[in-house]
Amino acid sequence: MIILDGKKTSNDIKNEITDTVQAMKDNGEKVPHLAAVIVGNDGASLTYVGSKVRACERVGFESTMVRMPNTTSETELLKEIKKLNDNPEIDGFIVQLPLPKQIDTQKVLMAVDPDKDVDGFHPTNFGRMALDMSTFIPATPFGILELLDRYGVDTQGKHTVVIGRSHIVGRPMSILMGRKGFPGNSTVTLTHSHTKNITQITSQADIIITALGVPGFLKAEMVKDDVVIIDVGITRVPDDSRERGYYITGDVDFENVSKKASYITPVPGGVGPMTIAMLLKNTLLARERHRAANR
Numbered sequence: 001m002i003i004l005d006g007k008k009t010s011n012d013i014k015n016e017i018t019d020t021v022q023a024m025k026d027n028g029e030k031v032p033h034l035a036a037v038i039v040g041n042d043g044a045s046l047t048y049v050g051s052k053v054r055a056c057e058r059v060g061f062e063s064t065m066v067r068m069p070n071t072t073s074e075t076e077l078l079k080e081i082k083k084l085n086d087n088p089e090i091d092g093f094i095v096q097l098p099l100p101k102q103i104d105t106q107k108v109l110m111a112v113d114p115d116k117d118v119d120g121f122h123p124t125n126f127g128r129m130a131l132d133m134s135t136f137i138p139a140t141p142f143g144i145l146e147l148l149d150r151y152g153v154d155t156q157g158k159h160t161v162v163i164g165r166s167h168i169v170g171r172p173m174s175i176l177m178g179r180k181g182f183p184g185n186s187t188v189t190l191t192h193s194h195t196k197n198i199t200q201i202t203s204q205a206d207i208i209i210t211a212l213g214v215p216g217f218l219k220a221e222m223v224k225d226d227v228v229i230i231d232v233g234i235t236r237v238p239d240d241s242r243e244r245g246y247y248i249t250g251d252v253d254f255e256n257v258s259k260k261a262s263y264i265t266p267v268p269g270g271v272g273p274m275t276i277a278m279l280l281k282n283t284l285l286a287r288e289r290h291r292a293a294n295r
């Protein structure tokens, strides 16, 4: 059994990006600039955005955090997004979700310039992904592809079962694993909460990608020998015996499933750290595209 080590791989990627940024600086070029908009004071969102800003600093990017109060109206947020769209200094930006309930999330994501949409959530980019065109692949699915690629996991002709159909993980993952190319060329089954006899489906899978947010959902008796397991789930389970008051767990019963798996991602330390690395990669891509467009 081989652990797909997201912590190590994400560090490798960040080191590669650092080298590229250093070369940009040495050539007197503008370095990538990522902005993050956060509305309100949600603790988890502030932690996520803080990690993104720190990651930018680590690789030598410019970063800007735009903080707006919980009472921000949709119009005010849309005005801020227009400013970021129009600002030539900003290569890419993200709007941290969830947004307060007075704001229509879909409307906000639609307002982001697709050329700066480094989260890959705009319908234009999602459509381009589905059509195998160059785009910004959403960071978590992009991170999974990168892990499969760097560990040389064979996906061609394999049966991939994706559990969960969210727009940010399960749905794009199902499209990407079925596309022509590598990683891809899989035969994909997309499952969700209405899927019947899920064990019958998972027990035929060569690769299983779990993205549901149900701790320990995938059990050893649901998988066959040598299966490849990608566990996207991140759930905070309350635990008073720990200093933080909780521990983090995935959707897979790691202890027992890992005994049957050929490759498996741990939680934490698997898909999670890859997400920020791939956001940085998308921001670098945005900078390179803007530079090419301005030549």
Ligand code: NAP
Binding pocket: 140, 163, 164, 165, 166, 167, 168, 169, 170, 191, 192, 193, 194, 195, 211, 212, 213, 214, 232, 233, 234, 235, 271, 272, 273, 275
């Ligand atoms: P989500 O929007 O919460 O959707 C969950 C999906 O799981 C839905 O499609 C739901 O089906 C399906 N589902 C729920 N219970 C099920 C069951 N018993 N059997 C089969 N399918 C079931 O999901 P998400 O935003 O993709 O997040 C999923 C997990 O990944 C969470 O733990 C989240 O924290 C984690 N996550 C991690 C990262 C990262 O590592 N960086 C990034 C994003 C998310 P229906 O569609 O029928 O409701």
